[in-house]
Amino acid sequence: xxxxxxxxxxxxxxxxxxxxxxxxxxxxxxxxxxxxxxxxxxxxxxxxxxxxxxxxxxxxxxxxxxxxxxxxxxxxxxxxxxxxxxxxxxxxxxxxxxxxxxxxxxxxxxxxxxxxxxxxxxxxxxxxxxxxxxxxxxxxxxxxxxxxxxxxxxxxxxxxxxxxxxxxxxxxxxxxxxxxxxxxxxxxxxxxxxxxxxxxxxxxxxxxxxxxxxxxxxxxxxxxxxxxxxxxxxxxxxxxxxxxxxxxxxxxxxxxxxxxxxxxxxxxxxxxxxxxxxxxxxxxxxxxxxxxxxxxxxxxxxxxxxxxxxxxxxxxxxxxxxxxxxxxxxxxxx
Amino acid sequence: xxxxxxxxxxxxxxxxxxxxxxxxxxxxxxxxxxxxxxxxxxxxxxxxxxxxxxxxxxxxxxxxxxxxxxxxxxxxxxxxxxxxxxxxxxxxxxxxxxxxxxxxxxxxxxxxxxxxxxxxxxxxxxxxxxxxxxxxxxxxxxxxxxxxxxxxxxxxxxxxxxxxxxxxxxxxxxxxxxxxxxxxxxxxxxxxxxxxxxxxxxxxxxxxxxxxxxxxxxxxxxxxxxxxxxxxxxxxxxxxxxxxxxxxxxxxxxxxxxxxxxxxxxxxxxxxxxxxxxxxxxxxxxxxxxxxxxxxxxxxxxxxxxxxxxxxxxxxxxxxxxxxxxxxxxxxxxxxxxxxxxxx
Numbered sequence: 001x002x003x004x005x006x007x008x009x010x011x012x013x014x015x016x017x018x019x020x021x022x023x024x025x026x027x028x029x030x031x032x033x034x035x036x037x038x039x040x041x042x043x044x045x046x047x048x049x050x051x052x053x054x055x056x057x058x059x060x061x062x063x064x065x066x067x068x069x070x071x072x073x074x075x076x077x078x079x080x081x082x083x084x085x086x087x088x089x090x091x092x093x094x095x096x097x098x099x100x101x102x103x104x105x106x107x108x109x110x111x112x113x114x115x116x117x118x119x120x121x122x123x124x125x126x127x128x129x130x131x132x133x134x135x136x137x138x139x140x141x142x143x144x145x146x147x148x149x150x151x152x153x154x155x156x157x158x159x160x161x162x163x164x165x166x167x168x169x170x171x172x173x174x175x176x177x178x179x180x181x182x183x184x185x186x187x188x189x190x191x192x193x194x195x196x197x198x199x200x201x202x203x204x205x206x207x208x209x210x211x212x213x214x215x216x217x218x219x220x221x222x223x224x225x226x227x228x229x230x231x232x233x234x235x236x237x238x239x240x241x242x243x244x245x246x247x248x249x250x251x252x253x254x255x256x257x258x259x260x261x262x263x264x265x266x267x268x269x270x271x272x273x274x275x276x277x278x279x280x281x282x283x284x285x286x287x288x289x290x291x292x293x294x295x296x297x298x299x300x301x302x303x304x305x306x307x308x309x310x311x312x313x314x315x316x317x318x319x320x321x322x323x324x325x326x327x328x329x330x331x332x333x334x
Numbered sequence: 335x336x337x338x339x340x341x342x343x344x345x346x347x348x349x350x351x352x353x354x355x356x357x358x359x360x361x362x363x364x365x366x367x368x369x370x371x372x373x374x375x376x377x378x379x380x381x382x383x384x385x386x387x388x389x390x391x392x393x394x395x396x397x398x399x400x401x402x403x404x405x406x407x408x409x410x411x412x413x414x415x416x417x418x419x420x421x422x423x424x425x426x427x428x429x430x431x432x433x434x435x436x437x438x439x440x441x442x443x444x445x446x447x448x449x450x451x452x453x454x455x456x457x458x459x460x461x462x463x464x465x466x467x468x469x470x471x472x473x474x475x476x477x478x479x480x481x482x483x484x485x486x487x488x489x490x491x492x493x494x495x496x497x498x499x500x501x502x503x504x505x506x507x508x509x510x511x512x513x514x515x516x517x518x519x520x521x522x523x524x525x526x527x528x529x530x531x532x533x534x535x536x537x538x539x540x541x542x543x544x545x546x547x548x549x550x551x552x553x554x555x556x557x558x559x560x561x562x563x564x565x566x567x568x569x570x571x572x573x574x575x576x577x578x579x580x581x582x583x584x585x586x587x588x589x590x591x592x593x594x595x596x597x598x599x600x601x602x603x604x605x606x607x608x609x610x611x612x613x614x615x616x617x618x619x620x621x622x623x624x625x626x627x628x629x630x631x632x633x634x635x636x637x638x639x640x641x642x643x644x645x646x647x648x649x650x651x652x653x654x655x656x657x658x659x660x661x662x663x664x665x666x667x668x669x670x671x672x673x674x675x676x677x678x
Contacts, residue, residue, distance in 0.1 A: 083473060134662050140416055140473050141612045145655040148599055152648025159644045264477055277471050309488035309591065316481035319474065320464070327468045 029274040029326075033289040040293055044300030051300055061185045062174065064295030066246040067262050068188060071269045072195035073236035075287050078270055079199075079212045080232065081279030082139040086127060087240045088262035089150035094120035094237075095244035095254040096154040099163035109167050117241045123150055124237020128230040147263075154256035164253025174250030184246055191242075196284045208232065212280035261312075268319035269294050277323060294318065362609050362664075366624045370631060377635040384638055391517065395509070395585065397630030398519040399578045403601045404608070404622045405530045406571035411605055412547040413567050414614035415472035418598050419461060420575040422483035425593040427453040427579030429487050432496040432505075432589035439502035446505055450580035451573050457483060458572015459565070466564035480598075488591040498587035509585035519581060526574070531619055543567060548615025603654045604629045609661065 045052040070087050077084050098116035101107045107115065123146070130142045176183040199205035207228050210218040219225050243262075248254045271277060272294065273287030297318075298311055378385045403420055410417045427450040434449065435441045457479070464475040498506060513521045534540040545553040546563045554560060583589045608625025610617035632653075636646055 085473075085477075130659075134659065136613060136662055136665065137658060138612060141606075141658060144416075144599070144602065145651060145658055147651075148603075148647060149651030149655060152645075152651045155644040156648045159642070261481070264481055267474070267477065271474070277474055307488065307493070309485045309493075311485075312481040313485035313489075316478040316485070319478040320470070320482075323470050323474055323478075324464070324468050327470065331468075 030283070030286050030289065033273070033286055033293065037289055037293050037296075040297050040300065044296060044303070047300060048303040051303060057296075058182060058185075060296065060299040061188075062182050062250065064298055065182075065184045065188050065291070066174075066243050066250065067259075067265055068269065068291040068295070069191055069239045069242045069246075070236065070262070070266045071273070071287050071291055072191065072284065073232060073239050074266050075270045075273065075275045075282060075284060076195075076199065076208050076232045077139075077236060078267075078275045078277060079208055079279060079282050080229065081212050081215075082131070082229070083267070084127060084139065084143045084233065084236050085263045085267075086123070086143040086147040086150060087236060087266060088259045089147045089154070090120055090123040090237050090240035091244045091247065091259035091262060092254075092256055093123060093150040093154045094241040095248045095258060096158050096163070096256055098244065098248060099166075099254045100157055103163050103165060109170055113245055116244055117238060120241020120244065121234050121238040124234040124240070125230070127237065128233030131233065132226040132229050151256065158254075158256045160256070162253045162255045166248070166252065170249050171252065172249070173246050187242075187246075191239075192284070192288055199284055204228070204231075209280055264312075264319070265294065265315060268315050268322070271319055272322040274322075276326065290322075363618070363620050363624060366607070366609075366621070366628065370624065370628055373628075373631060373635070377631075377639065381638045384635060389634070393630055393634045395517055395519045396634065397626055398517075398523045399581055399585070400597075400600060400604055400630060401523050401623065401626045402526050402574055402578050402581075403597075404604045404626045405526060405619070406567075406574040407598075407601045407605050408608075408610050408617045408619070408622050409534075409543055409567040410472070410571050411602075411610045411612060412543055412614055412617050413563060414547055414550075415465065415564070415567065416602070417461070417472065417476045417568065417571050419457070419476040419480040419483060420571060420578075420601065421594040421597040422480045422487065423454055423457040423572055423575035424579040424582060424597065425487045425589075425591070425595075426457065426483045426490070427451075427576040428583035428593055429491050429496070429579075429589045429591070431580050432501060432583045433490065435502055435505045436496055436500040441502070441505070443504055443508045447508065447577060447580050450576045452576065454576015454579065455569055455573040457576065458569040461572065462565035462568030465568060466561040484591075484595075487593075491589070491591050493591060495591075496583075496589040501584075501587060506584055506587050509581055519585065522577075522581070527619060527623070534619065539563075539566065544615055599654075600629055600650070603650060603657075606654060606661070607657045611661065611665075612658070 041052070050056060070091075074084060074087065094116045097119035098112045101115040102109055102112035127139075127143055127146055130146070131137065131139050134142075172183060174184065178186055199208065207218065207223045210221070210223055211225055211228060215225055243259070244254075247258060251258070269290045270282075270287055273282070273284075273290035275282035275287060294315065297314065301311060301314065374385065383389060403424075407417060407420070430453055431446050431450045435446055461475055461479050464470045464479075465472050509517075509519055511518050534543070542553070542558045543563055543566070545556070545558050546560050550560060579593075582594060604626040605617070605622055606612065606625070607628055608618070608621030608623070610622065610625075629650075632649070633646070636649070637643070641649075
């Protein structure tokens with residue numbers, strides 16, 4: 001008995017100090033992602049002569065980075081073995097809230113942006129509240145219901161109208177540069193670093209991993225599971241609202257049907273980034289690479305006029321690829 | 335498991351009253367039926383054209399496809415899964431069959447239906463294979479396949495619609511013809527439900543579906559193959575979606591790339607309203623029929639009451655959320671009462 005405990009202790013210590021051999025450094029998911037990324041760039045360069053120059057690569061980020069903000073909290077959620085499919089609807093509702101605050105209630109644009117963030121955070125909070133209050137319910141079904149509900153409220157407010165007329169400076173979010181770097185890219189880097197530190201360098205991040213491994217044991221070891229889940233879902237709503245701000249700014253107006261099927265793109269990016277859908281595993285650096293893979297892939301295929309419906313197939317296939325490849329490895333082991 | 339054991343060792347507060355909510359669980363079907371009747375009377379008082387034979391048959395044929403899909407979705411939900419891809423499967427099978435019959439006008443309706451079912455079964459097999467053999471989560475597998483099938487529908491159709499004039503008459507007749515004086519859609523629904531009733535309640539495989547859903551571990555111990563069951567339910571779901579695709583295209587006499595987008599949500603809503611447990615293992619055909627009827631009546635009645643179509647989604651969302659939460663409360667109440675009984 002004692003030897004067994006010692007054995008497991010030794011084993012755990014070895015796990016904590018993973019040896020730095022070439023095999024461990026190079027045989028990782030992230031390197032596969034880098035390879036895929038290079039492959040996408042090469043393919044795009046061959047497909048279109050306009051692709052590989054720094055201006056085009058830089059400006060493409062303005063188009064695809066908006067949804068990437070949600071990928072980080074989605075990674076947290078998936079690490080906790082849960083899922084949130086209401087994020088697309090949250091984007092729509094918070095942007096409609098912003099447009100209504102500005103156009104109907106006559107609030108200044110700054111206040112309208114705050115309204116947008118608050119609406120998004122409230123949507124996320126409501127998801128988190130339902131999921132923690134009713135642990136019998138799976139996150140799938142709760143967020144499925146709120147997905148319909150949030151989109152429905154957006155339709156009730158705006159019907160099929162577009163709402164825009166934002167002040168000119170608001171366009172800066174979507175189209176602005178700071179010293180030649182797109183503003184959205186700077187915000188993206190900042191948020192990526194913040195979430196990376198939160199997940200990998202704080203006790204909060206460790207708690208998220210612990211819940212993903214085993215939520216019962218983490219509860220009995222003193223992790224406040226409910227509070228952690230509530231915070232993470234609220235963050236997801238907040239980031240959806242950030243997406244809404246950038247999206248509305250880029251498009252100049254908003255509609256209740258924007259950000260349709262964003263949840264698929266976001267989940268695909270997170271899964272491709274190596275976040276295991278079985279929970280408890282993943283690193284944010286992978287998701288960052290995955291965001292750029294999917295983004296440049298969409299951009300490159302758009303350059304040669306591939307219709308958006310075909311892109312749906314590509315994203316779906318990427319998601320399956322990301323989920324199935326690790327499973328095949330597991331199957332072979334057993 | 336572990337939480338249950340801990341709960342039962344805790345001192346139970348005997349002062350606690352019996353939960354009244356549990357009674358709803360016993361009378362769920364009757365309650366739902368009463369609610370439907372009340373709703374119908376209320377709608378009739380506002381608009382007298384509601385309870386006419388014409389409107390009723392209209393409503394029945396409109397709800398028929400929902401009813402067919404709800405059977406398959408119930409089986410999927412019973413195994414603790416979910417299928418978001420059925421709207422896309424429906425569109426794909428409808429589109430392929432519509433193109434085929436518009437090029438081959440001599441095709442008999444039966445062949446068209448079998449073709450649709452075949453396409454649906456293949457679509458379902460792919461999802462079933464992903465879920466059972468590769469262990470992909472149902473939500474992830476069906477989300478991905480939903481987009482792949484939807485994209486394929488657009489690719490097959492090249493973005494064009496197939497309209498009624500391109501379809502031969504006998505194909506459109508699938509949905510409008512009558513068998514023994516009853517609309518053939520309704521006949522198909524009745525056949526599907528009779529088969530499902532026998533399959534679910536009176537065959538070994540049917541009971542195994544519930545066994546896997548209510549307790550996967552013990553099902554495995556008793557020799558039920560989980561993989562086989564998963565493969566089966568998603569294939570059945572796909573087949574029913576394929577059948578619905580043909581019926582949909584025939585009924586609306588048009589096949590489009592975006593046919594039935596988001597229809598899976600209505601189907602899931604019907605199942606949840608009908609008392610199918612999301613946690614798996616529970617669900618009755620009678621409940622599903624009532625749930626689908628309720629959704630059908632709402633869809634039919636809201637325009638009659640001059641409710642803006644833009645409210646429909648919001649109302650649907652509220653109803654689904656309320657139904658899920660009510661289910662949970664009822665279940666908690668039942669468990670609390672069982673706990674009380676054990677003490678006394």
